[in-house]
Amino acid sequence: MTQNPTSTLDNESAHWLVQARGVTKSFGEGDTRIPVLKGVDLDVARGEVLLLVGPSGSGKTTLLSVIAGILESDEGDVKILGESIPEFSQSEKTKFRRDHLGFIFQQYHLLPTLTAVENAAVPLLIRGVPKHDALAQAEAVLGTMGMGGRLAALPTRLSGGEQQRVAIARALVGEPHLLLCDEPTANLDGETGRRIVQQLHDVGKQPDRAVIIVTHDTRIFEFGDRIVHMEDGRVDQIQHGQEEPA
Amino acid sequence: MNYVALKMLFGDRAKYLMLLAGLTFSTMLIVQQGSIFWGLMTWSKSGITNVNAPVWVADANINQVEEIKPLADTAVTVVRSVPGVEWAFPLYKGVQRARLRDGNYEQIALVGIDSSTLIGRPHTVLEGKIEDLRSPEAVAIDQLGVERLGGPENIHLGTTFEINDRRVRVVAIVKTQKSFQNFPFVYTTYERALSVTPEERRKLSYVLASPVSGVSPEALAVRIHEQTGLGAFTEEQFGWKTIQWILRNTGIGVNFGTTVLLGFIVGMAISGQTFYLFTVENLPQFGALKAIGASTGMLARMILLQSFTVGFIGYGVGVGLATVFGLTVASGGGLPFNETWPLLVGVAVALLLICSISSAISIRKLAKLEPAIVFRG
Numbered sequence: 258m259t260q261n262p263t264s265t266l267d268n269e270s271a272h273w274l275v276q277a278r279g280v281t282k283s284f285g286e287g288d289t290r291i292p293v294l295k296g297v298d299l300d301v302a303r304g305e306v307l308l309l310v311g312p313s314g315s316g317k318t319t320l321l322s323v324i325a326g327i328l329e330s331d332e333g334d335v336k337i338l339g340e341s342i343p344e345f346s347q348s349e350k351t352k353f354r355r356d357h358l359g360f361i362f363q364q365y366h367l368l369p370t371l372t373a374v375e376n377a378a379v380p381l382l383i384r385g386v387p388k389h390d391a392l393a394q395a396e397a398v399l400g401t402m403g404m405g406g407r408l409a410a411l412p413t414r415l416s417g418g419e420q421q422r423v424a425i426a427r428a429l430v431g432e433p434h435l436l437l438c439d440e441p442t443a444n445l446d447g448e449t450g451r452r453i454v455q456q457l458h459d460v461g462k463q464p465d466r467a468v469i470i471v472t473h474d475t476r477i478f479e480f481g482d483r484i485v486h487m488e489d490g491r492v493d494q495i496q497h498g499q500e501e502p503a
Numbered sequence: 504m505n506y507v508a509l510k511m512l513f514g515d516r517a518k519y520l521m522l523l524a525g526l527t528f529s530t531m532l533i534v535q536q537g538s539i540f541w542g543l544m545t546w547s548k549s550g551i552t553n554v555n556a557p558v559w560v561a562d563a564n565i566n567q568v569e570e571i572k573p574l575a576d577t578a579v580t581v582v583r584s585v586p587g588v589e590w591a592f593p594l595y596k597g598v599q600r601a602r603l604r605d606g607n608y609e610q611i612a613l614v615g616i617d618s619s620t621l622i623g624r625p626h627t628v629l630e631g632k633i634e635d636l637r638s639p640e641a642v643a644i645d646q647l648g649v650e651r652l653g654g655p656e657n658i659h660l661g662t663t664f665e666i667n668d669r670r671v672r673v674v675a676i677v678k679t680q681k682s683f684q685n686f687p688f689v690y691t692t693y694e695r696a697l698s699v700t701p702e703e704r705r706k707l708s709y710v711l712a713s714p715v716s717g718v719s720p721e722a723l724a725v726r727i728h729e730q731t732g733l734g735a736f737t738e739e740q741f742g743w744k745t746i747q748w749i750l751r752n753t754g755i756g757v758n759f760g761t762t763v764l765l766g767f768i769v770g771m772a773i774s775g776q777t778f779y780l781f782t783v784e785n786l787p788q789f790g791a792l793k794a795i796g797a798s799t800g801m802l803a804r805m806i807l808l809q810s811f812t813v814g815f816i817g818y819g820v821g822v823g824l825a826t827v828f829g830l831t832v833a834s835g836g837g838l839p840f841n842e843t844w845p846l847l848v849g850v851a852v853a854l855l856l857i858c859s860i861s862s863a864i865s866i867r868k869l870a871k872l873e874p875a876i877v878f879r880g
Binding site: 325367 | 507510511513514515790796797874877
């Protein structure tokens with residue numbers, strides 16, 4: 258059990274890659290105000306693969322967005338690599354995401370006019386890496402994912418599994434410390450989904466890296482070091498991998 | 504990210520072609536209409552530019568070059584008496600009727616120039632010698648005159664025809680700028696012009712003058728006006744005065760202005776709407792780029808690059824098409840067409856404005872874009 262509601266953020270950042278404390282977030286104003294996160298505490302260790310599960314509307318995706326710094330929490334703190342994300346300006350958050358985070362989206366969000374290798378190279382191009390070098394690195398990452406023969410294919414010519422692998426390559430090419438995945442297997446068949454999550458699991462097990470996966474897919478629970486159940490904006494239960502939920 | 508921006512632009516072929524078509528059409532319409540307008544304005548002052556004189560002296564109330572208000576014959580000597588005048592000579596200018604060999608009549612713009620100096624003669628002589636105007640019955644006609652008075656097979660050096668029942672003989676064919684009224688120019692000596700035109704109390708149309716060395720045409724024009732009470736203008740001032748009169752008294756300016764404005768609005772509407780659609784349809788992708796770490800500034804630069812790239816190509820194609828139109832349809836002086844560099848610069852600025860406004864609408868949308876949308880399934 259890694260949840261520690263009473264502790265404050267401290268020097269444990271050597272162990273924890275992500276430390277979230279008392280995170281609240283509401284949408285709307287006045288009578289229509291809806292609290293989505295109600296004081297969430299969550300730690301993610303280095304080398305850990307953490308699954309965030311729960312029913313729709315429980316706050317999983319909102320928590321993921323707050324951790325990524327693309328949504329601002331109302332209260333609480335989120336530290337990644339010891340850096341307090343809420344204290345950053347917008348441009349600092351953008352720069353932090355660029356340098357330290359990787360994203361995998363449910364809908365992939367590949368650029369339709371870019372080939373597989375060009376899509377995978379986008380994070381490096383954003384960092385200002387010369388095009389030739391960026392494409393070479395992206396090609397290498399795609400090669401490790403069995404996509405070496407599909408480098409020049411446009412997303413519309415790729416299967417769902419192939420598109421997701423390109424999206425993973427795009428997330429990994431910049432060697433991020435934290436990988437944030439939103440329903441990465443939602444649009445994939447069982448076998449492809451397992452293969453994809455196995456790859457994410459392998460990434461998460463590397464030192465100085467961690468993976469957070471938001472999912473409804475019970476078939477992939479076996480890949481999580483811990484499974485955090487959310488309910489009504491709170492962490493309801495934390496279960497270690499392979500344990501049966503209480 | 505320039506590479507990504509351009510691939511996004513060129514990869515969406517339908518929208519790219521739509522944008523290009525809009526900007527090309529806009530550019531072509533503005534350049535073509537602007538060139539025809541300026542061609543018409545150039546034609547309107549051809550009565551001045553076809554007669555080479557630094558200073559024109561006329562009635563003080565004259566509005567434009569074709570509005571002849573004859574002066575007293577003494578005006579020439581009065582102008583010569585103004586300090587700073589190097590020379591001053593009379594000029595006859597008027598519309599007359601030429602009778603062709605086949606009995607038909609054609610209206611001509613008759614220009615009578617000083618016989619001793621031939622001041623007021625056209626720039627270019629295509630055939631014959633302009634000095635032969637001093638010989639009996641001699642006239643010089645322009646290329647439009649050759650065409651209107653019977654064609655090259657009937658009108659050439661030595662051909663005779665009649666002006667107001669007086670026989671004249673072609674001794675030179677000259678090159679002139681067409682006039683707004685589209686009458687052929689026929690040159691002769693001042694004295695012969697007076698003899699072939701109907702009797703009037705005054706026939707002196709203009710006095711042409713030149714300043715001595717060290718006095719500018721502008722200064723001389725002011726001096727002549729102050730000392731004689733006559734209207735005096737430099738060639739350029741008189742040209743602008745004529746253009747301004749035409750703009751004030753005809754619907755030409757409003758007509759062409761409306762078309763140019765329409766070109767601008769159509770270009771703006773098509774490119775603005777298409778660009779906005781392009782952005783809206785790619786919002787999830789732009790959101791993903793923002794989430795991954797692209798700043799709003801970076802996305803704005805991408806949008807501007809896309810917009811200016813298609814604008815630059817549209818400008819090139821549009822100007823090219825308008826120029827081809829000018830070289831074909833308007834070639835040979837059939838249509839007034841004067842594509843000037845200030846017009847091209849103006850169109851470039853207009854296009855820059857169109858692209859900037861179109862981009863601004865899209866950039867505004869992107870600036871407000873929450874990258875969190877990428878997490879919504």
